[in-house]
Amino acid sequence: MSCSPRPKVLCVHCGKLSPPAVHWPEGAVCKPCYRGALSRRGICETCRSERRLVDPPGPNARLCADCSGTQGLLRCRECNAEECPYKDGLCIRCALREQTRLLIDNIDGPLAPIYRAIISNPQPYSAYNWVRQSASAKIMAEISNGTLALSHEALDSYPKRVAANLVRQILVANGVLMRRDDRLSELETWINSKLDKVSSSKDQHLLRSYAIWWVLRRNRERGALSNRSTTSTGHSK
Structure with missing residues (x-):
């Protein structure tokens, strides 16, 4: 492997000096023009199909490979689409x-x-x-x-x-999980964290009953009547 810079030649498509990416029948093609050619799509003037346009070479191409009688450029090895290969011969979709x-x-x-x-x-x-x-x-x-x-x-x-x-x-x-009211969920988590700090089991039972049957139920009812996706729960803490 050499560390020497690659020689620059004139690209036959853009006319700029650049290291060639490929050598096609018309001559050396730089990397930007190579990518552009693989991605250039439009309506072929002859068959009126949307295809990759290759002839004449360069940005003014008007004909597809079949109608121009030229060799087709790279295709996706999986779907055969006229797309620029992205990985291991596959187009980006594949x-x-x-x-x-x-x-x-x-x-x-x-x-x-x-x-x-x-x-x-x-x-x-x-x-x-x-x-x-x-x-x-x-x-x-x-x-x-x-x-x-x-x-x-x-x-x-x-x-x-x-x-x-x-x-x-x-x-x-995408409908995989049910939508939930995150504010109510946060309130329930907050209540449980506070109740866990109550040492008396009797007091904890009393406070839990109040939290479930008064605080949480009231907030759920308010949320059911509201058009908002989340319920305002700040006043309950």
Whole structure:
């Protein structure tokens, strides 16, 4: 392997001096023009189909490979789409589908709506990076493999609160978890933490009855009558 800089040549598409990414029949092509050519799509003037346009070479291409009689450029090895390969010969959509299958092993199970939402994301590059690198995706993997329960309570106790809350939002938005009133849940947690500090079992029983049948019930009734997604509970503490 050499550390010497790659020689620069004139790109036949843009006319700039640059290290060539590929050598095509028309000559050397720089990396930006190479990527542009693989991503250039439009309506072919001859067959009127939406295709990758390759002829004449460069940004003014008007014909697809079939109509111009030229050799077709790279295609996705999985779906055969005329897309720029992203990973191991796969287009970004197929790469995203493959990576998501590693995240959610049972795509027909409870997380099936999440699988479908990820692979149909309108921003596949961002979705791919989320699946591969994010802390919230790792939590989703734990739910998928059964090491973390699919419940609000399991997410409440997860140490990475921000990531867990994002997973909660995704699960609720896709109908996997029931929507809940987080303010009421926080109030219930706050009440239990206070009751645990009461040493007398008699006093604890009395206070718990009051909290359940008066404080929590009143807040739940208020929440049921409100159009808001969360109930104001500050006055109850």
